[in-house]
Amino acid sequence: MSVTSSAGSPAETESGDGAVPSETLAAPSQPLALKSLVTEHLDFVWRSLRRFGVPAADVDDATQQVFLIANDKLSRINPGSERSFLVGVATRVASHVRRSYHRREAAELRLSVNPHEATPNPEELTQRLEARALLDRVLDAMPEDLRAVFVLFELEELSIDQTASLLLLPRGTVATRLRRAREVFHEQAKLVGAGISTKRRPGP
Amino acid sequence: MSDPVRLLDGGADEFEAELLRAGRADAVSAHSRKQILAGVGIGGLLTASTMATGVRAAAKGWLTTLGAGTVGAVAIWASVHAVSSKPAALPLPPAAKVAAPVQAIIPPKPAEPTAVNAAEPAPAPATAPLPLKPAPHNATTSDTSLTAELTAIEQARAAFLAHDYGQALRSLDDYARRFPKPQLRSEATVLRVESLAGRGERETAARIGRDFLQNHPNGPYAQRVRSLIGEGSASVHAP
Numbered sequence: 001m002s003v004t005s006s007a008g009s010p011a012e013t014e015s016g017d018g019a020v021p022s023e024t025l026a027a028p029s030q031p032l033a034l035k036s037l038v039t040e041h042l043d044f045v046w047r048s049l050r051r052f053g054v055p056a057a058d059v060d061d062a063t064q065q066v067f068l069i070a071n072d073k074l075s076r077i078n079p080g081s082e083r084s085f086l087v088g089v090a091t092r093v094a095s096h097v098r099r100s101y102h103r104r105e106a107a108e109l110r111l112s113v114n115p116h117e118a119t120p121n122p123e124e125l126t127q128r129l130e131a132r133a134l135l136d137r138v139l140d141a142m143p144e145d146l147r148a149v150f151v152l153f154e155l156e157e158l159s160i161d162q163t164a165s166l167l168l169l170p171r172g173t174v175a176t177r178l179r180r181a182r183e184v185f186h187e188q189a190k191l192v193g194a195g196i197s198t199k200r201r202p203g204p
Numbered sequence: 205m206s207d208p209v210r211l212l213d214g215g216a217d218e219f220e221a222e223l224l225r226a227g228r229a230d231a232v233s234a235h236s237r238k239q240i241l242a243g244v245g246i247g248g249l250l251t252a253s254t255m256a257t258g259v260r261a262a263a264k265g266w267l268t269t270l271g272a273g274t275v276g277a278v279a280i281w282a283s284v285h286a287v288s289s290k291p292a293a294l295p296l297p298p299a300a301k302v303a304a305p306v307q308a309i310i311p312p313k314p315a316e317p318t319a320v321n322a323a324e325p326a327p328a329p330a331t332a333p334l335p336l337k338p339a340p341h342n343a344t345t346s347d348t349s350l351t352a353e354l355t356a357i358e359q360a361r362a363a364f365l366a367h368d369y370g371q372a373l374r375s376l377d378d379y380a381r382r383f384p385k386p387q388l389r390s391e392a393t394v395l396r397v398e399s400l401a402g403r404g405e406r407e408t409a410a411r412i413g414r415d416f417l418q419n420h421p422n423g424p425y426a427q428r429v430r431s432l433i434g435e436g437s438a439s440v441h442a443p
Contacts, residue, residue, distance in 0.1 A: 035246045042240060046232040060236045064243040071244070131226035138223060153210070155227045160207045171205075182211065189220045 034071050037082055042067075044156075045086050051151040052094035053140060062097055066090050087166045091148055098140075138188040142181055149174055150181035353379070353388045360395055369403035390416070394425045397432055409433065 046063045054062045066089045070077065077085045139147055152163040153174075164174040209215060212224045232240075360375035376396050379386070386392060393416050400409035413433035420426055 034244065038241065038244055038246055042237065043232050046236070046240070047230045050230045051227060060239050060243075063232075063236075063240050067240075067244045131222050132229075135223040135227045139227075151227075153207075154212070154224060155230075157210065157228075160205075175208075178208065182215075185211070185220070189217075189223060193219050 033074050034067070037070060037074070037086075038067050041083060041086055044083065045090055047156065048087060048090045048151065049094050049097075051139065051155055052091055052144075052147065053098045053136070054094050055097075058097055062090075062093050065093050069093070084166045084168060087148075087152075088168075091144065095144060134192050137192050138185060141188040142184045146177050146181035146184060149177040150185065153178055154185075353383055353386060356382065357388055357391055357395065360392070360399070364395060364399050364402065367402065369399045372399040373403070390420060390423060390425055394429060397429055401432055 042063065045066050046059055049062045049066070050056065050059050066086060069089050070082075070086060073085070139151070142150060148167060149163055152158045152166060153160065158166070160171055160174050160178070163169075163178075164171045167174065169177075212221055212228075216224060356375065356379040360372045360379060363369070363371035363375055373396065376392055376399065379392055393412065397409045397413045397416070400406075400412065410433045413429045416429055417426055417433075
C-alpha cells in the first residue's frame with residue numbers, strides 16, 4: 001500500500017488538516033476527482049471505519065458519509081494528502097457513529113454482520129465472526145487516539161512513518177501510542193478471553 | 205529507526221493472534237461496494253429506478269438510527285438532494301431521468317478534520333435540523349413523489365432532533381395530508397411514536413405503537429417500536 005506523505009507542506013502547516021485554502025487552488029474537475037478518490041480509497045476507508053468501531057451494519061453508510069464530506073472539501077484537499085484527510089474524517093465519523101450507536105442501546109447489533117459479506121463455510125464463519133466481535137470489544141476499550149494508531153499499524157499493516165503521516169503526528173508520538181495501545185490490547189484480550197474461558201475460544 | 209515487530213509476527217498469543225487475523229480479514233463486499241458507489245453518485249448505474257431504490261434504502265437505514273441522528277441522516281439527506289436539485293455533474297446514462305449530481309450530494313458539514321492531530325477526538329458532528337427545501341406538492345412520477353415524501357419526513361425528523369416534538373407532529377400531519385397513499389407509512393409512524401413519546405404523550409404513543417406492531421410484528425422497525433413502548437406494556441420510554 002502506498003501512502004503519500006504530506007507532512008511539512010506549507011499549507012498543512014497552516015491548516016493542519018491536509019487542506020489548503022480554496023483560493024490557492026484552481027478549481028479541479030470535481031466529479032473526476034471524487035471518482036478517483038473513491039476508486040482509490042474506498043477499501044481503505046471502509047476497513048478503517050470498521051476497525052475504528054463502526055458496527056458492521058453501518059459501515060456502508062459511514063463510508064458514503066466520509067466520501068460525501070470529502071466531496072464537499074475536494075478543492076481544499078491538498079494533493080498528496082487525500083488519504084490523510086480521509087483518515088481524519090473517518091475517525092470523526094466513526095466516533096460519532098459509535099456515540100450514536102451507544103445511545104441507541106442496540107448492543108445486539110454489535111455482533112451483527114454484513115449479510116452480503118462473502119461467506120466461508122459455516123464453522124469458519126462462526127469462528128471468524130466470534131473472533132471479530134471479540135476484537136471489537138477489545139478495540140472498544142481503547143481510547144480513540146490509541147485505537148487509530150493500533151488499527152493502522154497492526155491491522156492495516158502500515159509502517160510507523162506511514163501511520164504518522166496519515167495521522168499528522170510525529171513518529172515518536174505514534175510509537176508511544178502504539179506501545180500504550182498494545183498494553184491495552186493485551187489487557188483487554190486477557191479480560192475478554194477470561195470472560196469466554198468457559199466457552200469455546202475462537203481459533204484452532 | 206526500524207519499526208517494532210507487528211503483534212501477529214510475534215508478541216501475540218494464539219488468542220490475540222486470532223482476534224487480529226479476524227480484524228485483518230475485514231474487506232468490502234461487492235454488494236457494499238456497489239451500494240457505496242451508487243450512494244456517492246458514481247456508480248454509473250443510476251437509473252431512475254435504482255435511485256429510487258437507493259433512496260428507499262437510505263430511508264430504511266436512516267430510520268434504524270432514528271432518535272440518534274447518525275450516518276443514515278446524511279445518506280437520506282444526500283439522497284433527497286440527489287434526486288431533487290441541480291443538474292447532473294457526472295456523465296450518466298440517458299435513462300437517468302433523476303440523476304445524482306455530485307455537487308448536490310454535499311452534507312451540511314457534519315464532520316471534517318480540523319486539528320493538527322487528525323486522530324484527536326473532536327466534537328460530534330451536528331445532528332441539528334438539516335436545511336431542506338420544501339418538496340413540491342404536485343409530484344407526479346413515483347420517484348419525485350418518493351423524493352417529496354422523503355423530504356417531508358426529513359423535515360419532521362429535523363424537528364424531532366431539535367426536540368421540537370410539536371413541530372415534528374405537525375409535519376407528520378402535513379405529510380399524512382399530502383400523501384394519502386404514502387410509500388413511507390411505516391417510517392412516518394415510527395417517527396410519530398418517537399415524537400409523541402418525546403412530548404410525553406405516552407398513552408397515545410403506546411396505542412399507535414401497538415397498532416403498528418400488530419400490522420408489522422416482524423418488520424424492520426418492530427424492535428425499535430417495542431423498545432419505545434416497552435415490550436408489550438403501555439409504558440413509553442422517552443427518546
